[in-house]
Amino acid sequence: MPPTPDATVPGAAVPDRGRADACPGALRLHTADDGALARVRIPGGLLTVRQALALADAADALGDGDLETTSRGNVQLRGLASDCGRELADRLRAVGLLPSETHERVRNIVASPLAGLDRAGFADMRAWVRELDGRLCASAWAAGLSGKFLFALDDGRGDVAALDADVTLIAGPGGTALLRLGRAPVARPVPAGRAVDAVLAAARGFLDALRAHGRKAWHLREVPDLLPDLLAGLPGLPGLPGLPDAPDLPDAPAGVVPLPPVGGAHPEVGVVPGGLSVGMRFGRVGSDQWRTLADAAEGELRLTPWRGAVLPGAPPGRLPALAAAGFRTEPGSPWARxxxxxxxxxxxxxxxxxxxxxxxxxxxxxxxxxxxxxxxxxxxxxxxxxxxxxxxxxxxxxxxxxxxxxxxxxxxxxxxxxxxxxxxxxxxxxxxxxxxxxxxxxxxxxxxxxxxxxxxx
CATH class of the missing domain: 3.30.413 (Sulfite Reductase Hemoprotein; domain 1)
Known part of the structure; x- marks a missing residue:
């Protein structure tokens, strides 16, 4: 069955984490009423056209011909045969969508989809996405993270910083950043060149603290009482004090700052700075629609956590074909959000x-x-x-x-x-x-x- 949702009410019992989480992946398929389901992680939502077309081909050959985008910018294939796992893995591996079989479910990274295309942020997040993804896959300890653990890389506009990630990195000027853990109301400045170090140290510290205290949790927000101890010094990143998960800033350790505003606007559909943005009804499209999306792209697609896609460099003249294919291209529609x-x-x-x-x-x-x-x-x-x-x-x-x-x-x-x-x-x-x-x-x-x-x- 799909994983149990998290407890969200303060003081509510934390869900039982004594079992391994059942979050599906590209290798661990979930059995649904309409067949097996595979979830392919797409770090930062970044897809090449070749990769996008490979997903459409897999949906046609192995599934029901539809593709779903998720609230983390990943892609799901449905209606799969229960014995298709090996062929699906081979198809994904051939186009770079399965770089690690041991870590494929922990590659949950969202990033600001308009980063580098307009002047609203401080950085093009693609380099951070790729570095974080590569280092996660190369770190044996990272395989111990839940398939639900989420990293958010925000370019400073506050869009993905509002997605309630476990570890959020918010870009600042000159390569600096702010690091937020869970739902902490404060953040710790991170010097230039140490951004990915800080993210990995926080995730590893989370696992180490759980082990040290004999606790079970999938998310940082489930163990707010451990955060001060968990982040005191951030293992592997000396000199960065931890972040409290408490609203009383006067009690915060030296060096932390109030969290900047989050909840910045995510891409509206239509023409956006540096390209096009389209929406998908409930995130689900057929393979032919998906191929139309890939054909409209200029080498790269960026899937968004809001069940849409940004096409950097695509000219406005391609919008009519996308609209005709069933994508949302007009802003202000009730279907938005x-x-x-x-x-x-x-x-x-x-x-x-x-x-x-x-x-x-x-x-x-x-x-x-x-x-x-x-x-x-x-x-x-x-x-x-x-x-x-x-x-x-x-x-x-x-x-x-x-x-x-x-x-x-x-x-x-x-x-x-x-x-x-x-x-x-x-x-x-x-x-x-x-x-x-x-x-x-x-x-x-x-x-x-x-x-x-x-x-x-």
């Missing part, structure tokens, strides 16, 4: 065909707003970080709630409607403030979600 889990029929845990229901609502909705995520069960797989509209299938309908995803605190703004949107008996919408007993239209469901998106800043 709208996501959904797999739902029925691909996931046995789901109680609704959430993607079909969500698509019907989004197609008649106007405007964008807060991120919105449809979930087929309480696990809420793939939900956004930060503040978002939670549309949860309950078995009797959907509950619509504005949620602070980092703390689990509900804002109290809920929208309650009962709706039958498809022929599936559980595909209808409910919540807990006002129950409408009659069937409602797609427009009414859309309004319930749109109201939650626009009334909460």
């Amino acid at each position: 709208a996501t959904a889990c797999t739902g029925l029929p691909g996931c046995a845990r789901s109680v609704a065909d959430v993607r079909a229901d969500a698509a019907r609502a989004l197609d008649v909705m106007s405007g964008a707003g807060l991120p919105v995520h449809w979930s087929g069960c309480e696990r809420r797989c793939g939900h956004p970080a930060g503040r978002w509209v939670d549309v949860l299938a309950t078995g009797q309908g959907y509950r619509v709630t504005v949620t602070d995803g980092t703390s689990g605190v509900k804002s109290g703004e809920t929208s309650d409607v009962t709706s039958h949107l498809t022929t599936h008996p559980t595909s209808h919408l409910t919540s807990g403030v006002t129950n409408v007993t009659n069937d409602v239209t797609n427009e009414e469901m859309a309004e319930a979600v749109a109201e939650a998106r626009r009334t909460t800043k």
